[in-house]
Amino acid sequence: MHSLKNRFSAICFFTLICMACLSLFNWGTAVIQRKPIDADFSLNKMSKFGVHPYLNEDFAQFKFNLQSDLTGVFDWNTYDLFAFLTVEYESNDGRKTEVTVWDDIILRKNTKQHKIDYKNMQVEYLLSDKNKELRGKTVQVYFNVDHMPVVGFTQKQRVHVGNFTLPEEYLASYSAKRY
Amino acid sequence: MEAVKGTISEIAGMKMRKLLLQIVSFIMIVVSALMIWKSCMVLTFCESPIVVVLSGSMEPSFARGDILFLTNFDQDYTPGDIVVYTQGSYEIPIVHRLITVQEIEKDGEAYLLTKGDNNNVDDRGLYDNNLTYLNKKHILGKIRAVAPYVGILTILLNDYPYLKYTVIGGMLIMVLVAKDPQS
Amino acid sequence: MEEFLQTQYRKIDEIDFEGQKKVDFLFRTILITATVIAAIIGYVLQDMTIATYIVLGAAGIAFLVTGFAWSPYKSHQLKFLDPISDDK
Numbered sequence: 001m002h003s004l005k006n007r008f009s010a011i012c013f014f015t016l017i018c019m020a021c022l023s024l025f026n027w028g029t030a031v032i033q034r035k036p037i038d039a040d041f042s043l044n045k046m047s048k049f050g051v052h053p054y055l056n057e058d059f060a061q062f063k064f065n066l067q068s069d070l071t072g073v074f075d076w077n078t079y080d081l082f083a084f085l086t087v088e089y090e091s092n093d094g095r096k097t098e099v100t101v102w103d104d105i106i107l108r109k110n111t112k113q114h115k116i117d118y119k120n121m122q123v124e125y126l127l128s129d130k131n132k133e134l135r136g137k138t139v140q141v142y143f144n145v146d147h148m149p150v151v152g153f154t155q156k157q158r159v160h161v162g163n164f165t166l167p168e169e170y171l172a173s174y175s176a177k178r179y
Numbered sequence: 180m181e182a183v184k185g186t187i188s189e190i191a192g193m194k195m196r197k198l199l200l201q202i203v204s205f206i207m208i209v210v211s212a213l214m215i216w217k218s219c220m221v222l223t224f225c226e227s228p229i230v231v232v233l234s235g236s237m238e239p240s241f242a243r244g245d246i247l248f249l250t251n252f253d254q255d256y257t258p259g260d261i262v263v264y265t266q267g268s269y270e271i272p273i274v275h276r277l278i279t280v281q282e283i284e285k286d287g288e289a290y291l292l293t294k295g296d297n298n299n300v301d302d303r304g305l306y307d308n309n310l311t312y313l314n315k316k317h318i319l320g321k322i323r324a325v326a327p328y329v330g331i332l333t334i335l336l337n338d339y340p341y342l343k344y345t346v347i348g349g350m351l352i353m354v355l356v357a358k359d360p361q362s
Numbered sequence: 363m364e365e366f367l368q369t370q371y372r373k374i375d376e377i378d379f380e381g382q383k384k385v386d387f388l389f390r391t392i393l394i395t396a397t398v399i400a401a402i403i404g405y406v407l408q409d410m411t412i413a414t415y416i417v418l419g420a421a422g423i424a425f426l427v428t429g430f431a432w433s434p435y436k437s438h439q440l441k442f443l444d445p446i447s448d449d450k
Contacts, residue, residue, distance in 0.1 A: 004375045007429050015421040018397040025401045076408040086258050100258045100278040146259050148240035150410050153324045156259050
């Protein structure tokens with residue numbers, strides 16, 4: 001501690017240790033108080049269901065309603081929440097498929113966005129199946145939330161919000177030109 | 180005359196020993212850092228357990244300069260996991276989120292599709308020409324934790340290469356020229 | 363010019379052993395109390411930014427108070443013995 005450089009480097013590294021302890025406290029107090037999420041979902045209308053002209057897969061697009069109150073889920077460790085809706089089903093021989101159909105980033109700063117209330121929202125991504133087994137399949141819908149922390153571990157939460165069955169036959173045939 | 184030559188050779192010999200001691204201490208520091216890195220690799224089953232976020236494709240959750248901690252012992256992927264993958268001709272590992280997982284065999288190989296949070300479209304444009312989905316073998320690891328701003332030094336060194344050369348040159352000079360506290 | 367810089371640097375550089383003890387104790391207390399205060403304030407206000415700024419501000423204060431060799435750290439100078447003449 002005799003020289004200037006010694007003192008400066010000692011202070012720098014001690015500050016680093018203090019910041020690490022503060023980060024641990026931040027993450028620790030937040031993770032033990034995480035509240036579970038809840039949501040309401042309903043299918044509004046199946047808008048497209050057929051064979052994708054480029055990918056050669058089944059695909060479906062639909063409109064849905066979603067309500068959820070996420071105000072209690074934010075704390076001082078959450079930087080933003082990545083909320084997404086997944087559709088999960090099993091193929092005829094037991095293989096799982098999980099597809100994200102809609103996602104959104106909810107920042108902690110935008111308090112108006114904390115209550116989600118979507119009516120007749122179009123899905124952002126296609127529900128598609130490589131093996132073309134979607135006709136007549138009952139799929140489960142889950143609402144998931146990924147906590148993106150300020151510092152610390154990320155954490156996913158999910159809740160089952162409903163299910164629906166796809167139509168037995170394709171709604172239309174989609175050619176490359178029309179699509 | 181003999182005594183003078185004797186002392187000169189003694190002093191020269193001591194300086195050589197000191198120089199060798201400095202070099203060996205320097206090598207020991209480098210090797211112990213390498214040991215810590217390799218043990219991290221073994222513990223996490225992952226080739227590079229700590230990465231720095233270089234692009235802005237995962238904003239606002241991960242900004243440039245954050246460091247991410249990866250593990251690879253859990254090969255069970257679900258949508259929403261943030262993975263680091265490399266594929267084909269693009270050598271830099273990419274940090275994006277999984278949006279679709281479709282198993283090819285039960286608990287085995289799977290088709291995976293990724294997309295960056297800040298991008299509008301999925302990553303099919305980044306994959307090689309005949310690839311519509313990724314496989315588990317492309318994935319280096321899953322992101323578990325983040326520490327903000329710790330990697331800013333790496334970003335600065337990457338963006339300004341002269342800074343990198345000055346820092347490394349300065350460190351080398353300090354190691355060789357620094358006064359040995361035991362002398 | 364060289365001599366002038368050297369003497370000025372030595373003025374802010376060297377402290378004695380009692381000063382070292384004081385400096386050690388001081389910067390550790392400053393940073394630890396600042397961390398505890400920052401943790402409590404951050405938890406109550408649920409804001410990590412304020413907590414970080416408190417800790418970094420305390421680090422700056424520690425730099426100013428203990429980094430340079432102020433006179434309280436130099437008050438117990440070592441007493442060297444008088445030089446004795448060589449036998450030869």
